[in-house]
Each structure stands twice: as structure tokens, then as C-alpha cells.
Amino acid sequence: MNDQQALYQYLLLLGDSPMILGHRLSELCGHGPSLETDIALTNISLDLFGQVRNYFQYAAKVQAEGKSEDDIAFLRLAHEHRNVLLTEQPNTDFAHVIGRQMFFDTFHQLLLEALRDSKDEQIAAIAHKSLKEVKYHTRFSSEWVKRLGDGTAESHRRMQDALDHLWPYAGELVQESPLEKQMKQQGIGADLEQIRPLYWERVNAILREATLEVPENSWFQAGGKKGIHTEHLGYILSDLQYMQRAYPNMSW
Amino acid sequence: MQQILTKEEAHIRKLLVEVTDPEIPVLSIMDMGIVRDIEIQEEKVHIKITPTYSGCPAMDTIAMEIKYTLEQAGYPTDVELILAPAWTTDWITENGRQKLEAYGIAAPLEESADKQALLGRSKVVKCTNCGSQNTKLVSQFGSTACKALFQCLDCLEPFDYFKCLK
Secondary structure, eight states: OOHHHHHHHHHHHHHHHHHHHHHHHHTTTTTSSSHHHHHHHHHHHHHHHHHHHHHHHHHHHHHTSSOOHHHHHHSOOGGGOOOOGGGGSOOOSHHHHHHHHHHHHHHHHHHHHHHTTOSSHHHHHHHHHHHHHHHHHHHHHHHHHHHHHTSOHHHHHHHHHHHHHHGGGSSGGGSOOHHHHHHHHTTSSOOHHHHHHHHHHHHHHHHHHTTOOOOOOOOOOOOGGGTOOOTHHHHHHHHHTHHHHHSTTOOO | OOOOOOHHHHHHHHHHHTOEETTEEEEEHHHHTOEEEEEEOSSOEEEEEOOSSTTOTTHHHHHHHHHHHHHHTTOOEEEEEOOSSOOOGGGSOHHHHHHHHHHTEEOOOOHHHHHHHHTTOOOOOOOTTTOOSOEEEEESSOSSTTEEEEEETTTOOEEEEEOOOO
């Protein structure tokens, strides 16, 4: 892969996780457990989509094939997506939604803090902008994990169930892929080796405060970053890409 | 420092004051601090704008409005969206803050006070209806990305708070 192709792929890697998670959250529009959480989750979804647009607009420019952000978002197949498996996990119940969000937000904030120093000016600008928004996401999801974990017997049980289910997907975020290593060496990408200990430290602190039991399993599912996904992604894409596939080249 | 404006630039600025944020229609984009640069070239006016939030759905409309307003007045216009430096609530002008309050949206506090307010730990957000500080956080996220939802415990009126963004 030459530098330009690597940068393009890295922008997909940065954009795909927030895009798929943003889509998962958008599924909750009108279905949140309360009006306030419904609005919060869809607000977060909107922030994520805005950030994804910035990455994909830039990716289209880097690719220089005359394609648009929409082509990148709506015309790729499942194996061409580089999102982590965590973001595909379904909205089983509110505890799963919040648990998934807490893992992602905790990582996302650390990632953006690191990307502010990227040698690539546009990535640094997107990171600066996004970080301001993501701080609010982190606060929201971590507070809810604590509230549910340290709440009633029922909310505790559900939060623990969600945690146990999501745990195998929590490690991929900080596992460095060859592409991320390459981009780190160029001074463009974030250093996941540095982020990893901070990520686990913050996650563990939240779970402890939430009185939840941290699973002992340290083997994690992975594959998303190289395009190997759970079966959920195909269903997500058939929904997300419906308009472009039904009406090719349509635009607003 | 007093900035000396050309007649043209003064006119363009005046026109831009008429362009409002469609989600907060009392507020001009000039009061919001969205317009970052006005460059008057021979053939065209080049305007740089920056989004408040990445996902702000109003940006496309604002860009169109700017182009429409200036071209109606005879200035062919280009609008460019820039991301750096990232927008901050500090760029909302004093006039803008007053208009927000009058419209029923509490203006953003400083960062530390904002954090305390949004964690429900201190009562620092003033009710826009009765001015009481006896208010409570209902939700950290409100009707648009930039706002949180509060309620006054004295007059019971619900109101929006414009979140601090730094």
C-alpha cells in the first residue's frame, strides 16, 4: 500500500466505527426508554455522523477518484468496512446500549486526544473539533453505567449481563492493526500502545464505581479492522444503504 | 483596536447580520461567531464558516443562505467550511448572549461551572423565565446538539441551556 492508499484506508478505519455506532443509535430514535435518553442517544448519533462526514469528505479528497462522502458511506460491501465489532452489537436493552457506548466513548476520547497531534493537519482539525463533543458523550455513558450498576437489584443484574456479553468486544479497540502501526510510524495515526493502559484503567475505574464485576477473560474477539465482521453488519448495511441501492445515484 | 472597514466589507457584514441560524432564529450567524473570514476578491467574495457541532444539520442551510443573501445584493459568493480552529461558545458575542437569554435559552457558563451544572452537582444555571438559580438538570442533551434541558424549581418552567464548548 502506498502512502496515499494507507491514509485513505486509515480514514475509513477512523470513520467506520462512529458510522456503524451512529447507525445503531439512530435505530433508537423514538424507541429510547425515556424521552430524555432517546434525545441524548440520537444527539450522540448526530455528533458521530457529523464527525464521519468530516473523515469521509477528506477520504474522498485523498482518494482523488471524483467520489463523494456518500459513495464511501453507501456503496461499500461489508468486508470493506473497518469498524470494530463492538459497534455492530445490537441494541438488546438499555444496559447493552449504554455499556457499548461507555467502552466506545472511553476509547474515542483517548483516540481523539492523541490525534490532535497528528502530522496530518486535517485529521488534527477533525480531532480537535470532535473531542469537544465526545467529552459530553463520555460523561453521559459513564454516568449511566454507574447509575445502572449501582442502582436497583434489577438494573445491576441487567448492567452486569450487558457487561459480560460486551466484554469480548471491548479489547479490539486498543489492539493495534498493521495499518494503525504504519500510520503511527508516519506520525499521522494514534499510538494504541500508549492508549491501551489508559483505556483499561478508565474502564476499570468506571466499572468499580458502578459496583460491577470486571470479567476475567482477557481473550478478545477481533477482525473488524481488517474487514471480518459479525453477522450483524450485513443487516445494518442493508438498512443503512437501502436508499442508494434502491435509487442509485439519488441525492437530496 | 478599531478595525477600518472598506465600504464594501461594511455592507457585506451588514447583510450577513440578516442571516440567522435556522435552529435559533433570533441569533445572527455573526453573533454566533460562525463566520470566520470575509475575503473580498476582485471577482468574488470568499466567506469562511465553521460549524458549531460536527453534525450540525443547519450548516448546509446557512451556507446556502449566505450565498443567496450576498448574491441577491450583487456579490458573487463562495462559501467554504473550515474545521480549524474549532468553534467555541466563547465566540458568541455579548449581543448574542443577551438575545439567547431573551429567547429563553440560558447562555453558556464557564467550563468548570458548566461541568458542575451538567452533572447536577451545583445550581448555577439561571432560569430564563424568572431568574431563579434554583434549577435542576433534566437531561444533558436537549432539542439540538448544542443544548441541555433544565427545569426551574421555583416557577417550574422548563428551559434550554446552551452548553459550554471549549
